[in-house]
Amino acid sequence: MRRAGWLIAAVFALALPALALDPSEMLDDPVLEARARGLDHELRCVKCQAESIASSNADWARDARREVREMIAAGATDQEVRDAFLRNYGDFVLMNPPASGWNLIVWLAGPALLLAGLGVVIAAQRQRNAARGPEALDPEEEARLKELLGEDG
Known part of the structure; x- marks a missing residue:
C-alpha cells in the first residue's frame, strides 16, 4: 500500500510541468500556438530561475506565457518576442544565453x-x-x- 502511495506521488510530480500551461492561455491557431510553445521553452522563468516558462507554475511565468501569445497574435516574429524579453530582463531570461560579452x-x-x-x-x-x-x-x-x-x- 505504501509503494502505491509513492508511485502515485511520483506520477503527479512528473505530471506537474504538463499542468503549467492553462488551456485558456492557448491560441486558437495551432501554428501560432506551436510557435508560442517553442518560445516558452526558450525563455527562463525569472522567479524560478531553473525552469522555462513552459514548465513553471509561477505567476510571473503565467504572465510571460500570456505576453508571448499576445505578441504572436499581434503579428510579432519570434525574434521580436525574444528581443522584447531581452530588453526587459537581459540575457538571463534566455535558457541558453548567447556566448558574448x-x-x-x-x-x-x-x-x-x-x-x-x-x-x-x-x-x-x-x-x-x-x-x-x-x-x-x-x-x-x-x-x-x-x-x-x-x-x-
Whole structure:
C-alpha cells in the first residue's frame, strides 16, 4: 500500500510541468500556438530561475506565457518576442544565453579551469618524475647494455 502511495506521488510530480500551461492561455491557431510553445521553452522563468516558462507554475511565468501569445497574435516574429524579453530582463531570461560579452566569461570559465587543472597535474607529474631520477639497472640489464654498446666489462 505504501509503494502505491509513492508511485502515485511520483506520477503527479512528473505530471506537474504538463499542468503549467492553462488551456485558456492557448491560441486558437495551432501554428501560432506551436510557435508560442517553442518560445516558452526558450525563455527562463525569472522567479524560478531553473525552469522555462513552459514548465513553471509561477505567476510571473503565467504572465510571460500570456505576453508571448499576445505578441504572436499581434503579428510579432519570434525574434521580436525574444528581443522584447531581452530588453526587459537581459540575457538571463534566455535558457541558453548567447556566448558574448560577460556571458562569454561564464561560457569559457569551465573549459579554462579544466585546462588549468590538467596543466597543474602534468606539471606535478613531471616534477615528481624529475625528482625521482633514473632507476638503476639490475646486473643482467647492465650486462646486456654493455654487450649492445660493444663495451667489454
